[in-house]
Amino acid sequence: MHALKKKSGLRDKATKNSSLASKIEQFRRDQQPAAEYHDENPLLKLLKVTKKDKMQAKTNSFNERLAQKATFNLSGGVLKSALRRRKRKEKEQLKPKMDDLLSSLPASTVNVVDASSWKKMEFVKATSAKPSNMPNPQKHSGHTKLLEAENQHFSRVLQDRLFQQSPFAALKQAIALKKQ
Template sequence: MAKRTNLRSKIAAKSQSNVNKSSIPTESVLTPDPKAFLHEYKETKKDKLLEKKNDFLNRLRKSNDESNISKSSLRRRKRKQRDALLPKMQDLLTTLEDEVQNNDENLNNEKTIADDDKIKAPKTHKSINIVDSKKYVDHQDKGFLKNLPSSRTKKGSKIIEIQEKKQFGEVLKNSQFKQSPFDALKNAIQNRIKNEL
Protein backbone atom coordinates (compact mmCIF):
# COMPACT_ATOMS: atom_id res chain seq x y z
CA MET A 1 0.00 0.00 0.00
CA ALA A 2 2.88 2.23 0.27
CA LYS A 3 2.87 2.55 -3.42
CA ARG A 4 -0.58 3.95 -3.33
CA THR A 5 0.34 6.75 -1.01
CA ASN A 6 3.45 7.41 -2.97
CA LEU A 7 1.50 7.86 -6.18
CA ARG A 8 -1.09 10.02 -4.47
CA SER A 9 1.56 12.18 -2.90
CA LYS A 10 3.35 12.60 -6.24
CA ILE A 11 0.15 13.67 -7.96
CA ALA A 12 -0.70 16.07 -5.17
CA ALA A 13 2.78 17.60 -5.31
CA LYS A 14 2.53 18.04 -9.09
CA SER A 15 -0.84 19.69 -8.88
CA GLN A 16 0.47 22.02 -6.17
CA SER A 17 3.42 23.05 -8.37
CA ASN A 18 1.07 23.67 -11.33
CA VAL A 19 -1.08 25.89 -9.16
CA ASN A 20 1.97 27.81 -7.99
CA LYS A 21 3.22 28.29 -11.57
CA SER A 22 -0.15 29.45 -12.82
CA SER A 23 -0.50 31.89 -9.97
CA ILE A 24 2.72 33.70 -11.07
CA PRO A 25 1.62 36.41 -13.49
CA THR A 26 3.35 36.24 -16.93
CA GLU A 27 3.59 39.21 -19.22
CA SER A 28 2.18 38.54 -22.64
CA VAL A 29 3.10 40.89 -25.47
CA LEU A 30 0.38 41.24 -28.03
CA THR A 31 0.68 43.13 -31.26
CA PRO A 32 -1.62 46.08 -31.65
CA ASP A 33 -3.37 44.44 -34.59
CA PRO A 34 -4.57 40.92 -33.77
CA LYS A 35 -5.04 40.13 -37.49
CA ALA A 36 -1.47 41.13 -38.36
CA PHE A 37 -0.22 37.57 -38.84
CA LEU A 38 -3.36 36.13 -40.37
CA HIS A 39 -2.55 37.34 -43.89
CA GLU A 40 0.81 36.72 -45.46
CA TYR A 41 2.41 39.45 -47.57
CA LYS A 42 1.63 38.97 -51.24
CA GLU A 43 3.72 40.52 -54.00
CA THR A 44 1.60 42.61 -56.34
CA LYS A 45 1.84 42.53 -60.13
CA LYS A 46 3.36 45.98 -60.11
CA ASP A 47 6.14 44.83 -57.77
CA LYS A 48 6.81 41.75 -59.89
CA LEU A 49 7.03 43.81 -63.08
CA LEU A 50 9.34 46.31 -61.43
CA GLU A 51 11.60 43.51 -60.20
CA LYS A 52 11.68 41.90 -63.65
CA LYS A 53 12.53 45.23 -65.24
CA ASN A 54 15.37 45.86 -62.79
CA ASP A 55 16.77 42.35 -63.34
CA PHE A 56 16.66 42.83 -67.10
CA LEU A 57 18.38 46.22 -66.92
CA ASN A 58 21.09 44.79 -64.67
CA ARG A 59 21.70 41.95 -67.13
CA LEU A 60 21.92 44.46 -69.97
CA ARG A 61 24.45 46.55 -68.08
CA LYS A 62 26.56 43.48 -67.42
CA SER A 63 26.31 42.28 -71.02
CA ASN A 64 27.60 45.58 -72.41
CA ASP A 65 31.10 44.28 -71.91
CA GLU A 66 32.67 42.87 -75.08
CA SER A 67 33.43 39.63 -73.25
CA ASN A 68 29.74 38.71 -73.11
CA ILE A 69 28.99 39.46 -76.79
CA SER A 70 28.82 36.50 -79.13
CA LYS A 71 31.48 36.00 -81.78
CA SER A 72 29.04 36.38 -84.64
CA SER A 73 27.78 39.75 -83.43
CA LEU A 74 31.37 40.93 -82.95
CA ARG A 75 32.14 39.89 -86.53
CA ARG A 76 29.00 41.66 -87.70
CA ARG A 77 30.04 44.87 -85.93
CA LYS A 78 33.55 44.73 -87.38
CA ARG A 79 32.15 44.09 -90.86
CA LYS A 80 29.84 47.11 -90.58
CA GLN A 81 32.74 49.27 -89.45
CA ARG A 82 34.85 48.02 -92.37
CA ASP A 83 32.04 48.70 -94.84
CA ALA A 84 31.58 52.17 -93.41
CA LEU A 85 35.21 52.93 -94.23
CA LEU A 86 34.90 51.83 -97.85
CA PRO A 87 34.46 54.65 -100.35
CA LYS A 88 30.93 54.99 -101.58
CA MET A 89 30.32 55.56 -105.29
CA GLN A 90 27.62 58.12 -104.51
CA ASP A 91 30.09 60.20 -102.48
CA LEU A 92 32.59 60.08 -105.33
CA LEU A 93 29.90 61.17 -107.76
CA THR A 94 28.92 64.19 -105.68
CA THR A 95 32.57 65.14 -105.24
CA LEU A 96 33.13 64.93 -108.98
CA GLU A 97 30.03 67.04 -109.67
CA ASP A 98 31.36 69.72 -107.34
CA GLU A 99 34.78 69.54 -108.99
CA VAL A 100 33.26 69.88 -112.48
CA GLN A 101 31.28 72.94 -111.37
CA ASN A 102 34.39 74.49 -109.81
CA ASN A 103 36.40 73.87 -112.99
CA ASP A 104 33.66 75.40 -115.15
CA GLU A 105 33.55 78.47 -112.91
CA ASN A 106 37.34 78.79 -113.03
CA LEU A 107 37.31 78.57 -116.83
CA ASN A 108 34.61 81.23 -117.07
CA ASN A 109 36.53 83.50 -114.70
CA GLU A 110 39.74 83.04 -116.69
CA LYS A 111 37.97 83.86 -119.96
CA THR A 112 36.48 87.05 -118.55
CA ILE A 113 39.84 88.09 -117.14
CA ALA A 114 41.52 87.40 -120.47
CA ASP A 115 38.83 89.30 -122.39
CA ASP A 116 38.95 92.28 -120.03
CA ASP A 117 42.69 92.68 -119.78
CA LYS A 118 43.61 91.24 -123.18
CA ILE A 119 46.10 89.10 -121.27
CA LYS A 120 46.26 85.36 -121.59
CA ALA A 121 45.64 83.65 -118.31
CA PRO A 122 47.92 80.75 -117.44
CA LYS A 123 46.46 77.25 -117.79
CA THR A 124 45.24 75.81 -114.53
CA HIS A 125 44.41 72.36 -115.88
CA LYS A 126 46.95 69.69 -115.22
CA SER A 127 47.64 67.41 -118.11
CA ILE A 128 46.10 63.99 -117.70
CA ASN A 129 48.19 61.07 -118.82
CA ILE A 130 46.06 58.68 -120.80
CA VAL A 131 47.28 55.17 -120.21
CA ASP A 132 46.86 52.36 -122.67
CA SER A 133 43.67 50.58 -121.67
CA LYS A 134 45.02 47.19 -122.78
CA LYS A 135 47.35 47.33 -119.83
CA TYR A 136 44.35 47.40 -117.47
CA VAL A 137 42.22 44.83 -119.25
CA ASP A 138 44.07 41.56 -119.06
CA HIS A 139 41.12 39.29 -118.50
CA GLN A 140 38.82 37.63 -121.00
CA ASP A 141 35.11 37.74 -120.33
CA LYS A 142 33.89 34.48 -118.88
CA GLY A 143 30.31 35.48 -119.50
CA PHE A 144 27.50 36.85 -117.43
CA LEU A 145 27.74 36.30 -113.67
CA LYS A 146 24.52 35.19 -112.02
CA ASN A 147 25.49 36.49 -108.58
CA LEU A 148 27.60 39.45 -107.63
CA PRO A 149 31.06 38.43 -106.43
CA SER A 150 31.84 38.88 -102.76
CA SER A 151 34.62 41.29 -101.89
CA ARG A 152 35.45 39.25 -98.78
CA THR A 153 36.70 36.18 -100.63
CA LYS A 154 39.94 35.98 -102.55
CA LYS A 155 38.25 34.81 -105.74
CA GLY A 156 35.49 37.42 -105.49
CA SER A 157 37.92 40.26 -104.92
CA LYS A 158 39.90 39.17 -108.00
CA ILE A 159 36.73 39.20 -110.11
CA ILE A 160 35.79 42.65 -108.79
CA GLU A 161 39.29 43.93 -109.52
CA ILE A 162 39.10 42.63 -113.09
CA GLN A 163 35.68 44.23 -113.60
CA GLU A 164 36.94 47.56 -112.27
CA LYS A 165 39.96 47.46 -114.56
CA LYS A 166 37.72 46.71 -117.53
CA GLN A 167 35.36 49.58 -116.70
CA PHE A 168 38.27 51.94 -116.14
CA GLY A 169 39.71 50.95 -119.52
CA GLU A 170 36.36 51.69 -121.17
CA VAL A 171 36.28 55.12 -119.55
CA LEU A 172 39.82 55.82 -120.77
CA LYS A 173 38.89 54.78 -124.33
CA ASN A 174 35.92 57.14 -124.34
CA SER A 175 36.54 60.25 -126.45
CA GLN A 176 34.56 62.31 -123.94
CA PHE A 177 37.25 61.53 -121.34
CA LYS A 178 39.89 63.29 -123.45
CA GLN A 179 37.74 66.43 -123.70
CA SER A 180 36.61 66.71 -120.08
CA PRO A 181 37.83 63.96 -117.76
CA PHE A 182 35.67 64.88 -114.76
CA ASP A 183 32.46 64.86 -116.81
CA ALA A 184 33.36 61.47 -118.24
CA LEU A 185 34.07 60.03 -114.80
CA LYS A 186 30.85 61.54 -113.45
CA ASN A 187 28.80 59.99 -116.26
CA ALA A 188 30.49 56.61 -115.81
CA ILE A 189 29.73 56.61 -112.10
CA GLN A 190 26.11 57.69 -112.69
CA ASN A 191 25.63 54.84 -115.16
CA ARG A 192 27.17 52.39 -112.73
CA ILE A 193 24.92 53.52 -109.89
CA LYS A 194 21.84 53.17 -112.12
CA ASN A 195 22.92 49.64 -113.05
CA GLU A 196 23.47 48.70 -109.40
CA LEU A 197 20.02 49.91 -108.38
Protein backbone atom coordinates (compact mmCIF):
# COMPACT_ATOMS: atom_id res chain seq x y z
CA MET A 1 0.00 0.00 0.00
CA HIS A 2 1.57 3.04 -1.20
CA ALA A 3 0.47 6.45 -0.10
CA LEU A 4 -0.79 8.65 -2.85
CA LYS A 5 1.58 11.48 -3.67
CA LYS A 6 0.20 14.92 -4.14
CA LYS A 7 1.08 16.16 -7.56
CA SER A 8 2.72 19.55 -7.54
CA GLY A 9 4.24 19.64 -10.92
CA LEU A 10 4.48 22.63 -13.20
CA ARG A 11 1.52 21.51 -15.28
CA ASP A 12 -0.73 21.35 -12.24
CA LYS A 13 0.34 24.82 -11.16
CA ALA A 14 -0.26 26.19 -14.62
CA THR A 15 -3.75 24.76 -14.79
CA LYS A 16 -4.57 26.18 -11.37
CA ASN A 17 -3.40 29.64 -12.33
CA SER A 18 -5.34 29.54 -15.54
CA SER A 19 -8.57 28.74 -13.87
CA LEU A 20 -11.02 31.59 -13.55
CA ALA A 21 -11.50 31.28 -9.81
CA SER A 22 -7.84 31.68 -9.04
CA LYS A 23 -7.65 34.75 -11.25
CA ILE A 24 -10.55 36.38 -9.42
CA GLU A 25 -8.95 35.59 -6.05
CA GLN A 26 -5.64 37.07 -7.17
CA PHE A 27 -7.41 40.18 -8.44
CA ARG A 28 -9.08 40.69 -5.06
CA ARG A 29 -5.75 40.31 -3.24
CA ASP A 30 -4.15 42.88 -5.53
CA GLN A 31 -6.97 45.36 -4.96
CA GLN A 32 -6.79 45.20 -1.16
CA PRO A 33 -4.31 47.69 0.35
CA ALA A 34 -1.36 46.29 2.27
CA ALA A 35 -2.28 48.34 5.37
CA GLU A 36 -5.28 46.13 6.04
CA TYR A 37 -2.99 43.22 6.78
CA HIS A 38 -3.69 42.11 10.32
CA ASP A 39 -1.30 39.88 12.18
CA GLU A 40 -2.39 37.53 14.93
CA ASN A 41 0.19 39.01 17.30
CA PRO A 42 -0.34 42.78 17.69
CA LEU A 43 3.22 43.21 19.00
CA LEU A 44 4.66 42.16 15.67
CA LYS A 45 4.21 45.12 13.40
CA LEU A 46 5.38 45.27 9.88
CA LEU A 47 7.88 48.00 9.08
CA LYS A 48 6.19 50.79 7.20
CA VAL A 49 9.52 52.49 6.47
CA THR A 50 12.38 50.34 5.30
CA LYS A 51 15.85 50.50 6.75
CA LYS A 52 17.19 51.90 3.50
CA ASP A 53 14.65 54.74 3.58
CA LYS A 54 15.56 55.57 7.19
CA MET A 55 19.25 55.71 6.37
CA GLN A 56 18.58 57.93 3.36
CA ALA A 57 16.43 60.28 5.47
CA LYS A 58 19.17 60.53 8.11
CA THR A 59 21.77 61.27 5.47
CA ASN A 60 19.60 63.97 3.91
CA SER A 61 18.89 65.67 7.25
CA PHE A 62 22.58 65.55 8.17
CA ASN A 63 23.57 67.10 4.85
CA GLU A 64 20.98 69.87 5.29
CA ARG A 65 22.24 70.69 8.81
CA LEU A 66 25.81 70.68 7.55
CA ALA A 67 24.92 73.04 4.73
CA GLN A 68 23.26 75.45 7.19
CA LYS A 69 26.27 75.47 9.51
CA ALA A 70 28.77 75.73 6.68
CA THR A 71 31.92 77.49 7.81
CA PHE A 72 33.31 77.76 4.35
CA ASN A 73 34.96 81.00 3.37
CA LEU A 74 31.83 82.81 2.22
CA SER A 75 33.08 86.26 3.21
CA GLY A 76 34.44 87.14 -0.21
CA GLY A 77 38.02 85.97 0.32
CA VAL A 78 38.62 87.72 3.67
CA LEU A 79 40.43 85.52 6.18
CA LYS A 80 39.44 85.12 9.81
CA SER A 81 42.72 86.59 11.03
CA ALA A 82 42.19 89.66 8.85
CA LEU A 83 38.71 90.11 10.30
CA ARG A 84 40.13 89.84 13.83
CA ARG A 85 42.82 92.41 13.06
CA ARG A 86 40.22 94.78 11.60
CA LYS A 87 38.02 94.44 14.69
CA ARG A 88 41.01 95.03 16.98
CA LYS A 89 41.92 98.23 15.09
CA GLU A 90 38.33 99.46 15.30
CA LYS A 91 38.31 98.87 19.06
CA GLU A 92 41.59 100.76 19.44
CA GLN A 93 40.17 103.68 17.49
CA LEU A 94 37.20 103.83 19.87
CA LYS A 95 39.47 104.09 22.91
CA PRO A 96 40.31 107.62 24.05
CA LYS A 97 43.78 108.79 23.16
CA MET A 98 45.97 109.90 26.07
CA ASP A 99 47.52 112.68 24.00
CA ASP A 100 44.08 114.17 23.35
CA LEU A 101 43.34 113.98 27.06
CA LEU A 102 46.63 115.66 27.93
CA SER A 103 46.01 118.48 25.46
CA SER A 104 42.46 119.05 26.70
CA LEU A 105 43.44 119.36 30.40
CA PRO A 106 44.27 122.78 31.80
CA ALA A 107 47.99 123.49 32.19
CA SER A 108 47.77 123.78 36.00
CA THR A 109 46.73 120.15 36.45
CA VAL A 110 49.27 118.64 34.07
CA ASN A 111 52.35 117.15 35.75
CA VAL A 112 54.71 115.69 33.22
CA VAL A 113 56.95 113.07 34.80
CA ASP A 114 60.28 112.28 33.24
CA ALA A 115 61.05 108.64 32.46
CA SER A 116 64.38 108.79 34.33
CA SER A 117 62.59 109.74 37.55
CA TRP A 118 60.42 106.62 37.28
CA LYS A 119 63.53 104.46 37.32
CA LYS A 120 64.70 106.09 40.54
CA MET A 121 61.40 105.48 42.33
CA GLU A 122 61.25 102.38 44.46
CA PHE A 123 58.09 100.48 45.02
CA VAL A 124 57.28 98.74 48.26
CA LYS A 125 57.43 94.98 47.84
CA ALA A 126 54.68 93.08 49.57
CA THR A 127 55.98 90.56 52.05
CA SER A 128 54.41 87.18 51.82
CA ALA A 129 52.74 86.12 55.03
CA LYS A 130 53.39 82.43 54.43
CA PRO A 131 56.83 81.09 53.46
CA SER A 132 56.64 79.42 50.09
CA ASN A 133 58.52 76.28 51.11
CA MET A 134 56.16 75.26 53.91
CA PRO A 135 54.80 71.71 53.59
CA ASN A 136 51.29 71.38 52.22
CA PRO A 137 48.95 70.19 55.01
CA GLN A 138 46.50 68.82 52.41
CA LYS A 139 48.96 66.14 51.27
CA HIS A 140 49.97 63.14 53.38
CA SER A 141 53.72 63.84 53.36
CA GLY A 142 53.22 67.51 54.23
CA HIS A 143 50.79 66.59 57.01
CA THR A 144 53.31 64.23 58.61
CA LYS A 145 56.09 66.85 58.41
CA LEU A 146 53.84 69.44 60.07
CA LEU A 147 52.94 66.96 62.83
CA GLU A 148 56.63 66.24 63.51
CA ALA A 149 57.45 69.96 63.65
CA GLU A 150 54.47 70.57 65.96
CA ASN A 151 55.55 67.74 68.30
CA GLN A 152 59.10 69.14 68.51
CA HIS A 153 57.76 72.63 69.22
CA PHE A 154 55.40 71.26 71.87
CA SER A 155 58.23 69.45 73.67
CA ARG A 156 60.38 72.63 73.58
CA VAL A 157 57.51 74.68 75.02
CA LEU A 158 56.98 72.19 77.85
CA GLN A 159 60.68 72.31 78.79
CA ASP A 160 60.76 76.14 78.75
CA ARG A 161 61.28 77.73 82.20
CA LEU A 162 58.92 80.65 81.55
CA PHE A 163 56.10 78.28 80.56
CA GLN A 164 56.65 76.17 83.67
CA GLN A 165 56.45 79.24 85.93
CA SER A 166 53.38 80.89 84.36
CA PRO A 167 51.85 79.24 81.28
CA PHE A 168 49.40 82.06 80.45
CA ALA A 169 52.07 84.77 80.53
CA ALA A 170 54.24 82.65 78.19
CA LEU A 171 51.31 82.19 75.77
CA LYS A 172 50.59 85.93 75.84
CA GLN A 173 54.22 86.68 75.04
CA ALA A 174 54.32 84.13 72.19
CA ILE A 175 51.17 85.62 70.62
CA ALA A 176 52.60 89.13 70.86
CA LEU A 177 55.81 87.98 69.14
CA LYS A 178 53.86 86.35 66.30
CA LYS A 179 51.87 89.54 65.66
CA GLN A 180 55.07 91.56 65.21
